[in-house]
Amino acid sequence: MKKLITKPTKCTPEIFFDPEKGVFNIFGDSYPENAYEFYNPVINWIDNFVKQKNQVDIELSIKIQYFDTSSSKCLSVILEKLEAYYKQGNKVNVNWLYNIDEEDNYSLQNVEELFIGLNLPYRFIKK
């Protein structure tokens, strides 16, 4: 399985998923013109990854200063897919990286809401 690499733009994040090392990064702002068009290949990639049953530990690092409501739907779907992988007995850790500038209640609350109802380990890391 190939790595998934997408270069960032001003309104879409960099995606770097390495299936062998289990390093998954999503870095950058997310407010694409069409969030589904942008995230669909990412979601399909994860579906394929989960099907391989290769039991790699996953460390997902996310650093997104701003994501719009459509991206929030897509991110929650990505997390659900990883939850399914976690429930199969694999190790998954999610690190949400943020700047001190973003220590605005709403932004972090918004992030926490992505994990509501999910059984997936995550932590906030202040940079």
Added chain:
Amino acid sequence: MVYPFNIRKIFTGNSKSEVVFIFNGVITQDLIVSLGESIRGELSLYCKPRIVNRVFAIFIEMAQNVMHYSDDKFHFDKRSYGKGQLILIKNPDGFEIITLNKVNDNQKNFLMQRNKLINNLNQQELKELYIKTRNKKSLTNTKGAGLGFIDIARRSGIPLNFEFESIDDFHHQFKLRAIVFES
């Protein structure tokens, strides 16, 4: 800022308010990105990051609504973009983000129901509605405006101000105004 004519008064009706920008025309993704960048750049010179983030986020959701849903469309390159106006005003106590665009009768009815519902909820209820709406929403229809309005209301912290003005029997000018207080 000095304008060649009294644009400030036309748009704000208040001499203590300043127009940061007014855009009138086709709302493309590139335009939203550049105005968003300019909000972050300029506002961070004199506002707390918390305020900059809120104004930025509300602006993006509102501008995207015009791009996706304005009933007045501009077609090019197999895509279509909504036309409308995007306005940012600096008041002595904060900011106002205003969008204007054409809507049809069906859109007006949807918007009225949606906004009335949102304006009757407190922050906790808005949060619950946001999560419920997100979970229900299908992935393919990620453009759905339902979530956007809830997000705007949550970030603004005060009810949304919306108005409709009749253009003809089937169309209306939709004006949405969100306020961010600095304190």
